[in-house]
Amino acid sequence: MPEYRWPEIGTTSLIGKRINRVDGPEKVTGRAKYTYDLKRPGMLYGKMLRCPHAHARILSIDTSEAEKLSGVAAVHIVQEPGTEIQWAGDDVVAVAAVTEQITEDAIRRIKVEYEKLPHLVREEDLAKAGDRVKPFTEQVTGDPDQAFQAADTVVVEGEYGLPVVTHCCLEVHGQVAEWEGDRVTIYPSIQGVERVAGQYAQALGVPASNVRTLMQYVGGGFGSKVAADRWGTACAQLAKKAGKPVRLMLERKEDQEVAGNRPSDFARIKLAATRDGTITAWQSESWGTGGPGGGGSPPIPYIWQIPNQRKIHSAIATNCGPARAWRAPNHPQACYLTMCPIDDLAAKLNMDPLDLVVKNVSLLGPRAELYRQELAKAAELMEWKKNWHPRGDRSPGPMKRGMGLSLHTWGGGGHSSECQVSIHPDGSVEVSLCTQDIGTGTRTVLTIVTAETLGLPVEAIRLNIGDNRLPPSGNSGGSTTVGGVSSSTRRAALNALEQLFLTVAPSLGVSPEQLEAVGGQIRVKGDPTKSLSWKQATAKLGVASIKEMGKQPGPQPNPGELTSSGVGGVQMADVSVDVETGVVKVNKIVAVQDCGLIIDMKTAESQVYGALIMGICYSLMEERVMDQLTGRMLNANMEFYKLAGLADIGELVVHMWTDPEQQRRGVIGLGEPPVISPGAVIANAVASAIGVRVPYLPLTPPRVLAALEKGGMV
Amino acid sequence: MRDQKNKPTSDKRKRGISRRKFLKGVGLGSGVLSSGILGGPLLPEASAVAQAAEVEVAGPTPAPIELTVNGQRKNLRLEPRVTLLEALRDWLDMTGAKKVCDRATCGACTVILDGQPVYSCSVLAIESQGKNIQTVESLAQGDSLHPLQAAFVENDAQQCGFCTPGFVVAAKAFLDKYPNPTREQARLGLGGNLCRCGTYAGIWKAVLEAATGRRDSQRGIGQGGGSNA
Numbered sequence: 001m002p003e004y005r006w007p008e009i010g011t012t013s014l015i016g017k018r019i020n021r022v023d024g025p026e027k028v029t030g031r032a033k034y035t036y037d038l039k040r041p042g043m044l045y046g047k048m049l050r051c052p053h054a055h056a057r058i059l060s061i062d063t064s065e066a067e068k069l070s071g072v073a074a075v076h077i078v079q080e081p082g083t084e085i086q087w088a089g090d091d092v093v094a095v096a097a098v099t100e101q102i103t104e105d106a107i108r109r110i111k112v113e114y115e116k117l118p119h120l121v122r123e124e125d126l127a128k129a130g131d132r133v134k135p136f137t138e139q140v141t142g143d144p145d146q147a148f149q150a151a152d153t154v155v156v157e158g159e160y161g162l163p164v165v166t167h168c169c170l171e172v173h174g175q176v177a178e179w180e181g182d183r184v185t186i187y188p189s190i191q192g193v194e195r196v197a198g199q200y201a202q203a204l205g206v207p208a209s210n211v212r213t214l215m216q217y218v219g220g221g222f223g224s225k226v227a228a229d230r231w232g233t234a235c236a237q238l239a240k241k242a243g244k245p246v247r248l249m250l251e252r253k254e255d256q257e258v259a260g261n262r263p264s265d266f267a268r269i270k271l272a273a274t275r276d277g278t279i280t281a282w283q284s285e286s287w288g289t290g291g292p293g294g295g296g297s298p299p300i301p302y303i304w305q306i307p308n309q310r311k312i313h314s315a316i317a318t319n320c321g322p323a324r325a326w327r328a329p330n331h332p333q334a335c336y337l338t339m340c341p342i343d344d345l346a347a348k349l350n351m352d353p354l355d356l357v358v359k360n361v362s363l364l365g366p367r368a369e370l371y372r373q374e375l376a377k378a379a380e381l382m383e384w385k386k387n388w389h390p391r392g393d394r395s396p397g398p399m400k401r402g403m404g405l406s407l408h409t410w411g412g413g414g415h416s417s418e419c420q421v422s423i424h425p426d427g428s429v430e431v432s433l434c435t436q437d438i439g440t441g442t443r444t445v446l447t448i449v450t451a452e453t454l455g456l457p458v459e460a461i462r463l464n465i466g467d468n469r470l471p472p473s474g475n476s477g478g479s480t481t482v483g484g485v486s487s488s489t490r491r492a493a494l495n496a497l498e499q500l501f502l503t504v505a506p507s508l509g510v511s512p513e514q515l516e517a518v519g520g521q522i523r524v525k526g527d528p529t530k531s532l533s534w535k536q537a538t539a540k541l542g543v544a545s546i547k548e549m550g551k552q553p554g555p556q557p558n559p560g561e562l563t564s565s566g567v568g569g570v571q572m573a574d575v576s577v578d579v580e581t582g583v584v585k586v587n588k589i590v591a592v593q594d595c596g597l598i599i600d601m602k603t604a605e606s607q608v609y610g611a612l613i614m615g616i617c618y619s620l621m622e623e624r625v626m627d628q629l630t631g632r633m634l635n636a637n638m639e640f641y642k643l644a645g646l647a648d649i650g651e652l653v654v655h656m657w658t659d660p661e662q663q664r665r666g667v668i669g670l671g672e673p674p675v676i677s678p679g680a681v682i683a684n685a686v687a688s689a690i691g692v693r694v695p696y697l698p699l700t701p702p703r704v705l706a707a708l709e710k711g712g713m714v
Numbered sequence: 715m716r717d718q719k720n721k722p723t724s725d726k727r728k729r730g731i732s733r734r735k736f737l738k739g740v741g742l743g744s745g746v747l748s749s750g751i752l753g754g755p756l757l758p759e760a761s762a763v764a765q766a767a768e769v770e771v772a773g774p775t776p777a778p779i780e781l782t783v784n785g786q787r788k789n790l791r792l793e794p795r796v797t798l799l800e801a802l803r804d805w806l807d808m809t810g811a812k813k814v815c816d817r818a819t820c821g822a823c824t825v826i827l828d829g830q831p832v833y834s835c836s837v838l839a840i841e842s843q844g845k846n847i848q849t850v851e852s853l854a855q856g857d858s859l860h861p862l863q864a865a866f867v868e869n870d871a872q873q874c875g876f877c878t879p880g881f882v883v884a885a886k887a888f889l890d891k892y893p894n895p896t897r898e899q900a901r902l903g904l905g906g907n908l909c910r911c912g913t914y915a916g917i918w919k920a921v922l923e924a925a926t927g928r929r930d931s932q933r934g935i936g937q938g939g940g941s942n943a
Contacts, residue, residue, distance in 0.1 A: 020867055020868060020870070021867065021870055021872065023875070024866070024867035024870070024872060025854075025857075025859060025863070025867060026875075027872045027875030027878045027879075028854075028859065028863040028866045028867055028871075028872065028875075028878055028879070028882055029810070029850065029851070029853070029854045029859065029863060029879075030808075030809065030810020030811070030849070030850040030851055030878075030879035030882075031810075032875055033809065034809075034812075034876060036809075036812065036813065037803070037809035037812075039804070039807055039809075045804075099793075099804070100800065100804065101793055101795060101796065168910055169874075169876075169910060170812070170814045170820070170822060170874070170876040170877055170908075170909075170910050171812070171814075171874070171876045172814075217874075217875065218874065219812070219874050219875070219876030220874045220876060220910050220911060221874075222910075251816070252814070252815050252816055252817070438874060439872075439873035439874030439875065439911050440873070441873075602870050603870060605870075606870045606873060606913065606916065607873075609912060609913070609914075609915045609916070610873055610911045610912030610913060611912065612912065613909075613912030613913075613914055613915070614910070614911075614912050617912075637815065637817055637819070638814070638815035638817065638819040638820050638908065639815070639817055639819045643908050643910065644914075645904075645905045645906075645907070645908060645914075646901060646904045646905055646907075646914040646917060646918060647901050647902055647904075647905045649914050649915065652915055
């Protein structure tokens with residue numbers, strides 16, 4: 001059995017280098033076919049009639065006029081009369097017709113009567129939430145009361161919060177469904193091609209063996225695309241009724257209202273330190289909503305192991321579309337609710353927040369030393385010590401400049417994964433596993449791992465993914481994909497190579513252990529003159545291909561394994577704020593990020609750039625705006641639900657932390673960690689610039705101006 | 715005839731419909747649209763419609779429509795409410811342009827119409843007749859990428875890739891107009907498209923590099939300076 005290790009540091013020809021995304025050409029030419037682009041023979045277009053009320057009971061449904069319309073092929077009632085609807089936009093009736101336009105006409109002909117019920121859609125004021133508040137148990141550590149009252153203690157108190165934001169994937173949720181007898185093929189837009197098949201089987205009442213799921217490209221997921229969803233089942237049912245394939249993609253408005261969001265979190269926080277800056281006590285009363293279910297509790301204080309704590313969280317059940325995992329679930333909220341008070345504490349102590357964090361670095365747990373080093377690197381890249389000033393930029397003119405910092409953590413250990421590597425007699429190589437590339441570079445990583453292991457160029461590798469008949473490799477969520485699939489692929493490739501060595505060793509007159517695969521050759525270690533080209537070697541297989549499996553069991557606790565879990569990361573931001581208009585401009589963000597062994601430096605950096613930009617979006621612009629009167633989302637679109645554009649991003653500096661110690665940790669996921677800190681760094685930089693805390697994200701001009709009016713330096 | 719024509723309009727007005735849905739719903743010929751509604755009042759008076767009705771009126775039933783896409787004539791029968799984006803995607807199976815916001819905000823549907831970049835989700839197919847429609851599908855020649863596309867790949871200016879074709883087309887139109895952009899011009903000139911994965915850093919570099927590459931290829935790299943030397 002081969003030894004399952006990554007190659008020695010410094011010996012690789014591909015791993016860790018800057019390799020182009022292998023599906024880049026497909027994407028830039030528009031040839032990449034996403035679910036929304038599929039057109040199956042005779043395909044119909046599906047749409048959904050949705051409930052216009054935030055809380056209502058369906059009394060009656062009349063679809064007769066829709067069914068009479070020429071071109072309508074199937075009508076399917078998704079939720080029957082008597083059902084209590086818990087959020088506006090929930091699915092009621094699905095329709096399929098020969099064109100999208102006729103489907104729209106049919107939807108307008110359906111009559112539904114509702115009994116409206118009382119609703120709550122806003123949660124930022126805890127006092128108005130009434131019986132919708134579900135308090136969690138209070139948690140106490142140490143003796144917070146004594147710590148807050150101790151002599152020589154400095155205490156800051158404040159309220160902080162982040163609103164609900166949506167995923168706003170550019171490809172809306174949806175799928176194509178096609179039946180052949182009692183077998184169904186689903187083309188989903190999904191983060192889990194393998195797992196979603198089982199969900200369809202269960203929902204449709206067909207054997208799991210009858211469900212095929214296929215997907216090559218997905219236009220964004222960010223955590224929101226892991227379920228078959230009611231609209232997926234409805235699409236399959238329409239296709240069954242019509243006897244034709246149906247494509248049902250959500251409208252943008254629907255996607256914004258019902259297809260997932262990140263829960264809000266608000267908190268009243270008290271934080272104490274001794275006069276010399278030693279953090280001693282934390283108290284928080286927090287609340288937030290993830291929709292009708294209320295939602296979970298953010299892990300605060302985030303990372304900091306403060307000795308004395310009292311905290312209580314309340315979940316508020318609202319009549320809004322339910323939350324879904326949003327890139328690093330709960331972490332951006334917890335990070336913001338922790339790092340902002342720490343910054344305010346530094347201001348009150350009249351300390352540089354960098355000094356306060358470094359002074360208390362021992363409270364940062366097992367990665368304290370790594371954080372200290374990453375802080376030093378980030379400070380160097382930001383020229384923090386040269387540029388830092390006490391809170392409030394005193395320079396003349398309306399433009400005020402400031403800096404903020406934050407740190408974060410995430411797991412990211414690889415999930416279980418199985419992979420098959422085939423070496424064919426003609427020299428071609430196939431890698432097969434049911435994973436998906438959600439834009440993170442999974443295809444590229446798998447190609448690099450196989451090519452490196454077999455000593456071949458990336459062009460020599462053919463990769464098969466996105467088909468539930470391939471070996472199972474789980475969902476792409478929680479940054480667990482890269483560790484899992486790179487490890488199973490490394491194992492399978494090493495196993496396949498071992499078989500090839502066994503076949504060719506006799507012809508080179510050595511034992512298999514003496515062989516290595518380098519530069520397109522199978523050669524004797526230490527004697528490069530004794531070699532076979534790759535094709536000469538594989539020709540010796542005769543007619544039988546090598547097909548070897550690699551099984552990765554999941555995250556491994558020991559160092560030196562192929563994947564492990566747990567990363568840090570430090571960020572700093574430099575912003576300018578116009579105190580006359582309230583407009584915040586990001587000048588620069590520095591991100592220092594560790595993530596174990598990096599397979600492809602180019603796509604890894606892209607993950608961090610992307611996370612910073614997504615962070616700028618939620619820090620400055622994104623907010624789901626609910627209207628309590630109508631119970632509807634007011635900005636369920638992309639013109640009033642704002643995303644940053646190219647002109648909004650400033651200078652982004654990404655520094656991947658790649659010391660040998662990190663590389664020995666194996667491959668660890670990267671998608672989530674860098675999206676955690678931007679809210680805190682940008683908000684802290686704004687406080688540093690204008691001398692006053694803007695408590696709530698996003699930092700829109702009205703919020704900045706309100707904070708200035710309340711207590712600023714204008 | 716007129717009753718028929720007005721039906722979808724009044725039907726939709728009752729539902730508090732948007733301006734764009736109105737444009738999609740109303741079955742008017744191109745002459746009326748370009749001469750009045752887009753630049754004028756949101757809802758024309760009935761009399762204005764009656765006066766304008768002297769020009770040819772199409773719809774609401776499917777009408778013959780001829781589009782010139784990437785130099786090729788395509789003959790379709792489409793309801794006049796069908797947008798150019800829908801015609802390209804659902805009738806011609808040219809799916810490089812994406813439907814994302816469907817409201818002229820994000821640019822994922824960008825195509826070039828008579829040399830100008832447009833949001834094809836907000837242009838009616840019937841309005842695009844007689845114009846030269848250029849889509850992302852026209853840029854690469856077989857496996858040989860357009861230099862701008864190559865620069866996108868080299869600078870990893872894509873992640874999920876859903877916004878990418880729209881960005882490529884918008885960038886092409888931008889460089890056609892500003893062959894030597896400054897960083898600041900590129901920053902502002904590419905502001906009509908949105909990306910959710912956050913690929914702007916790579917896009918910005920790619921566009922500037924493609925412009926430089928274009929200059930270099932015009933004067934020849936390493937030839938001792940450009941035409942000013």
